[in-house]
Amino acid sequence: MTANAHALAAYNQRKGFLSWLWTWLSTVDHKRIAILYLFGGGLFFVIGGIEALLIRIQLAVPQNDFLVGSTYNEVVTMHGTTMIFLAAMPLVFAMMNAVVPLQIGARDVAFPFVNALGFWLFFLGGIVLNTSWFLGGAPAGGWTAYAPLTTEFLGTGSDFYLLGLQLSGAGTLMGAINFMVTIINMRAPGMTFMRMPLFTWTSLITSTLILFAFPPLTVGLFLEFFDHIFHANFFNTAKGGNAIIFEHIFWIFGHPEVYILVLPAFGIISEVVATFSKKRLFGYTSMVFATVLIGFLSFMVWVHHMFTVGLGPMANSLFALATMTIAVPTGMKIFNWLFTMWGGQIHFTTANLFAVGFVPTFVMGGVTGVMLAVPSADSQYHDSYFVIAHFHYVIIGGVVFGLLAGLFYWWPKMFGKILNETLGKITFWTFFIGFHLTFFPQHFLGLIGMPRRYFTYFPDEGLNTWNHISSIGAIGMAIGAIVLVINIVITTAKGQKAAGDAWGIGRTLEWSIPSPPPEYNFAQTPLVKGIDTFWKEKMEGNKKVTPAEPLGDIHMPNPTILPFLMSIALTIAAYGFIFANQTSASRPLCLVIAAFGIGLMLLLMLIHSIKDDPGFHYHKEEIIEIEKGAE
Amino acid sequence: MSGANHVDIRTLSHPETATLEGKNKFLGFWFFLGGETVLFGTLFATFIALRNRVATGPSSQELFSLPLTFLSTIILLVSSLTSVFAVLAMKEYKIRQMQLWFWLTVVLGLAFLGLEITEFKEYVHEGLGYTTSAFSSSFYTLVGTHGCHVLFGVLWISALMIQSYKKGITTVTAPKYYVSALYWHFIDVVWVFIFTIVYLLGILGG
Amino acid sequence: MDTANRQSEMLDYIAKQRRKRDLQHYWVSFALMIVFTVLAFLAVYFRKSINDYLIAFFIVTMAVVQVIFQLYYFMHMKEKDHGFPALFLYGGAFVVFVTVLSFVTIVWIS
Numbered sequence: 001m002t003a004n005a006h007a008l009a010a011y012n013q014r015k016g017f018l019s020w021l022w023t024w025l026s027t028v029d030h031k032r033i034a035i036l037y038l039f040g041g042g043l044f045f046v047i048g049g050i051e052a053l054l055i056r057i058q059l060a061v062p063q064n065d066f067l068v069g070s071t072y073n074e075v076v077t078m079h080g081t082t083m084i085f086l087a088a089m090p091l092v093f094a095m096m097n098a099v100v101p102l103q104i105g106a107r108d109v110a111f112p113f114v115n116a117l118g119f120w121l122f123f124l125g126g127i128v129l130n131t132s133w134f135l136g137g138a139p140a141g142g143w144t145a146y147a148p149l150t151t152e153f154l155g156t157g158s159d160f161y162l163l164g165l166q167l168s169g170a171g172t173l174m175g176a177i178n179f180m181v182t183i184i185n186m187r188a189p190g191m192t193f194m195r196m197p198l199f200t201w202t203s204l205i206t207s208t209l210i211l212f213a214f215p216p217l218t219v220g221l222f223l224e225f226f227d228h229i230f231h232a233n234f235f236n237t238a239k240g241g242n243a244i245i246f247e248h249i250f251w252i253f254g255h256p257e258v259y260i261l262v263l264p265a266f267g268i269i270s271e272v273v274a275t276f277s278k279k280r281l282f283g284y285t286s287m288v289f290a291t292v293l294i295g296f297l298s299f300m301v302w303v304h305h306m307f308t309v310g311l312g313p314m315a316n317s318l319f320a321l322a323t324m325t326i327a328v329p330t331g332m333k334i335f336n337w338l339f340t341m342w343g344g345q346i347h348f349t350t351a352n353l354f355a356v357g358f359v360p361t362f363v364m365g366g367v368t369g370v371m372l373a374v375p376s377a378d379s380q381y382h383d384s385y386f387v388i389a390h391f392h393y394v395i396i397g398g399v400v401f402g403l404l405a406g407l408f409y410w411w412p413k414m415f416g417k418i419l420n421e422t423l424g425k426i427t428f429w430t431f432f433i434g435f436h437l438t439f440f441p442q443h444f445l446g447l448i449g450m451p452r453r454y455f456t457y458f459p460d461e462g463l464n465t466w467n468h469i470s471s472i473g474a475i476g477m478a479i480g481a482i483v484l485v486i487n488i489v490i491t492t493a494k495g496q497k498a499a500g501d502a503w504g505i506g507r508t509l510e511w512s513i514p515s516p517p518p519e520y521n522f523a524q525t526p527l528v529k530g531i532d533t534f535w536k537e538k539m540e541g542n543k544k545v546t547p548a549e550p551l552g553d554i555h556m557p558n559p560t561i562l563p564f565l566m567s568i569a570l571t572i573a574a575y576g577f578i579f580a581n582q583t584s585a586s587r588p589l590c591l592v593i594a595a596f597g598i599g600l601m602l603l604l605m606l607i608h609s610i611k612d613d614p615g616f617h618y619h620k621e622e623i624i625e626i627e628k629g630a631e
Numbered sequence: 632m633s634g635a636n637h638v639d640i641r642t643l644s645h646p647e648t649a650t651l652e653g654k655n656k657f658l659g660f661w662f663f664l665g666g667e668t669v670l671f672g673t674l675f676a677t678f679i680a681l682r683n684r685v686a687t688g689p690s691s692q693e694l695f696s697l698p699l700t701f702l703s704t705i706i707l708l709v710s711s712l713t714s715v716f717a718v719l720a721m722k723e724y725k726i727r728q729m730q731l732w733f734w735l736t737v738v739l740g741l742a743f744l745g746l747e748i749t750e751f752k753e754y755v756h757e758g759l760g761y762t763t764s765a766f767s768s769s770f771y772t773l774v775g776t777h778g779c780h781v782l783f784g785v786l787w788i789s790a791l792m793i794q795s796y797k798k799g800i801t802t803v804t805a806p807k808y809y810v811s812a813l814y815w816h817f818i819d820v821v822w823v824f825i826f827t828i829v830y831l832l833g834i835l836g837g
Numbered sequence: 838m839d840t841a842n843r844q845s846e847m848l849d850y851i852a853k854q855r856r857k858r859d860l861q862h863y864w865v866s867f868a869l870m871i872v873f874t875v876l877a878f879l880a881v882y883f884r885k886s887i888n889d890y891l892i893a894f895f896i897v898t899m900a901v902v903q904v905i906f907q908l909y910y911f912m913h914m915k916e917k918d919h920g921f922p923a924l925f926l927y928g929g930a931f932v933v934f935v936t937v938l939s940f941v942t943i944v945w946i947s
Contacts, residue, residue, distance in 0.1 A: 040633075078922045110658075110659060111655065175667070177662045177663055178659070180662050181656075181658050181659040181660075181662065184658060184921060185651065185655055186655075208925070208928070211662055211925070211929075212665045212666065212669050212928060215666050215667070215673060216669060216670075216936070219670060219673040221679070223677065223772070226772060227768075231761075232688070232761060232772070233763075233764060233765040233768045234677065234681070234768055236765070236771075238686075239762075239765055240681065240684025240686045240764050241765040241767065241768075242680060242684070242944055245677055245681070245940070245944055248940065248943075248944065250934075252932075299931075299935060300935060311945060311947065313945045315939075354664060354817075383869055411905055501794075594826065602786070606790055609791070609807075638852075648918070658922070661882060661921070661922035662922075662924065662925050664926065665925040665926050666929065667929075668926060669929045669933060671933075671937075672929070672933025672936055672937065673933075673936055676933075676936045676937045676940035679941055680941070681902075682943050691931055697878060697881065697882060700878075701878050703872070703875075704874055705871070707947060711867075711911055715863050716863070717858070719859065723856070754863065776902075786941065816907055816908075816912045817912075820907050821905070823900050824904070824917075826877075826897070828888055828896060828897070831877060831896050832893060835881055835884055835889055835892055836889075
């Protein structure tokens with residue numbers, strides 16, 4: 001096998017672009033998939049960001065005619081959908097793929113094949129959704145896609161939403177199961193649950209939430225899909241349907257989704273704050289407990305999105321109470337981060353700036369959250385810009401700040417080069433100030449009475465100044481993002497090579513191996529002696545973590561193109577269904593194409609079942625050579 | 632995997648979880664079933680909310696019959712038992728027995744599907760189309776989703792059995808047989824709730 | 838040599854006993870599942886002479902009990918190393934419970 005691998009490598013170098021493409025299309029290495037997720041998610045983040053800027057241009061001045069009516073609705077819908085499903089989710093998965101196996105001392109994930117399939121389904125789902133712009137118009141029913149608006153009154157754009165999200169949702173679910181099993185089954189010896197780094201813990205809980213929250217989304221999308229394409233009556237009141245059901249299903253998924261996004265961000269902040277304070281995380285046990293509790297409670301609060309539906313005082317009070325309860329574990333976390341910093345040697349790197357900036361920003365989002373949890377007050381805030389301000393404080397101030405902190409923190413581990421700190425700090429300050437400038441005024445806009453999702457306002461309503469400031473702030477965020485892109489390009493071209501322990505003060509296992517890690521991660525599986533085991537070893541004067549096994553051959557899975565082909569098959573099926581709705585003449589043909597896509601998927605699954613992957617081995621001598629080269 | 636070559640596989644009483652790959656498959660599949668539970672649960676909840684919204688179409692009391700449902704139920708219950716025996720045979724490395732029991736499971740699954748198709752045809756004939764009412768949509772979607780799972784199970788187990796003649800029972804194939812049996816039991820679990828909540832409560836009315 | 842033989846004989850004996858016991862469990866569970874099913878159908882068959890709510894309660898209970906047998910015996914959840922499967926299956930069941938409860942109480946129009 002070794003000779004083969006060398007021959008393959010030489011062959012690959014000759015073939016250039018095509019083989020480069022092939023490597024990425026067929027990879028099952030979690031570190032490469034992390035990079036795919038990062039750039040896939042980054043691409044959609046840019047698209048969603050441009051849509052956000054378009055919205056702010058339209059709202060910068062009263063009675064603007066830049067984006068009017070349904071075009072504005074399309075942009076708003078695509079902004080929300082893209083940011084949640086195609087930017088935030090994959091970026092979370094990028095971090096999980098890059099770091100979780102390294103943090104638990106594993107050589108690979110539990111299901112490398114499924115992991116790759118999850119990525120390609122997400123990516124092609126996102127492509128399907130975004131091609132709607134060129135194929136008859138984008139979805140326009142809001143990212144919540146309430147029925148019957150989406151099922152009865154909007155055109156074919158809805159189909160792109162329903163099927164695109166179905167694909168990427170399936171991908172996410174697979175990714176989640178992969179990480180649950182990886183974390184539970186593949187921890188290194190000594191890595192007990194209560195020694196796992198906080199990011200691994202939050203990844204485990206997030207994956208659990210995905211496992212239970214995404215099936216309702218799948219069902220909700222299917223029901224709307226059946227209503228829209230096959231004329232079922234789930235939400236058609238004329239034949240006994242009930243549109244409230246969709247709201248329930250959507251938020252049974254949608255509320256946990258918020259925690260699915262923010263818990264990994266909490267994990268990242270915990271890692272970054274502890275590392276750059278040169279202290280052990282304060283209150284580790286309570287952090288774990290708070291994470292589990294937040295995960296549990298997140299399934300019992302969804303009705304706070306529906307307080308104005310009229311479900312009655314009993315339901316509203318119960319769900320209000322449950323919602324406010326979540327503030328308790330979240331507050332625990334905030335204090336733990338503060339106490340971690342207390343008395344620490346704080347290094348204000350870009351990563352830590354984002355983490356420190358996260359704390360007060362997220363608290364503000366949390367406080368407005370508790371305000372919104374009061375049903376009677378919510379009747380005033382509902383569907384106003386106050387809600388917009390609230391959830392952007394939570395999702396940008398929480399999730400995006402967390403992800404950016406993680407990006408700067410783990411970039412050297414992923415790519416072997418440290419991002420430029422000066423440019424990083426410019427990104428932080430422009431983004432941070434721009435963010436507050438954009439969204440803080442929106443609290444006032446909401447309280448004055450500006451409703452969300454409206455494309456314009458009149459000059460004499462007292463909304464001009466705040467809207468103007470908000471749009472100026474958006475420019476700041478855009479500059480921050482552009483500087484980040486420049487930073488990435490410059491660093492890739494001529495950045496400094498990072499050491500294994502890139503920051504010199506790493507605490508967890510990922511810093512004990514070279515940057516970027518070799519394909520097999522750990523030449524010898526580490527023996528874990530406690531929380532922050534790498535730090536412990538360093539304090540004892542050891543340069544390396546104590547191994548749990550002698551050096552030996554390492555078995556790895558072969559790359560395979562099947563996950564990509566399977567995703568293509570399902571994409572064909574999705575387009576078949578989408579176009580079945582567009583013209584009645586071609587409907588039978590399109591349904592045949594859809595059936596063909598599904599058949600192709602089954603065939604590929606059969607091939608995967610028949611073809612057992614023997615994998616290949618890294619031999620001992622090879623490993624010694626690679627490890628020498630990395631030093 | 633390399634380690635497994637040195638041990639005589641026949642000494643393992645649980646070949647399905649003898650390797651890390653097997654353990655992962657086992658656990659991952661259970662988690663998948665946890666997700667499927669929520670998927671079916673949401674469909675059940677939708678059906679329960681819409682079960683009396685029949686518009687101008689026929690209601691469940693006018694359509695469902697006890698004997699037919701009973702027959703389907705018994706068929707699926709027996710198929711659950713046959714797949715248990717298949718796994719038992721697998722653990723004892725009796726490949727012929729395992730194949731026999733799994734093929735029997737497949738045949739019973741096909742019989743169940745045949746019954747379901749004739750049943751649906753009958754209902755359509757009596758005026759309950761997919762688009763007739765909210766009740767009809769939710770009924771066909773819930774029971775049809777279960778039917779699709781049965782169909783997939785039949786295809787999956789058949790594919791595994793055809794391969795089993797060549798591949799035998801190893802630490803690679805055993806986890807596959809094991810989780811396919813788990814899947815089949817799960818289908819039966821869902822059916823228990825379908826015959827109770829959809830059919831029996833439907834006949835009861837209200 | 839002799840002890841090794843004795844040992845393997847004993848292991849064989851234990852395996853056989855275990856198999857016997859397993860088989861017994863399977864048959865008993867299967868018989869019980871059939872009985873629960875028949876009872877549920879009978880309750881509905883005699884619906885004219887029994888209170889409707891009582892029947893509904895009875896048949897749902899029968900279903901739950903039957904599923905427990907299916908899970909613990911047929912799907913081996915009673916065996917060791919099934920802690921995580923049980924945890925996550927019950928987690929899913931909990932979400933289903935909350936969902937169904939809300940769908941019978943707060944979907945606004947009944």
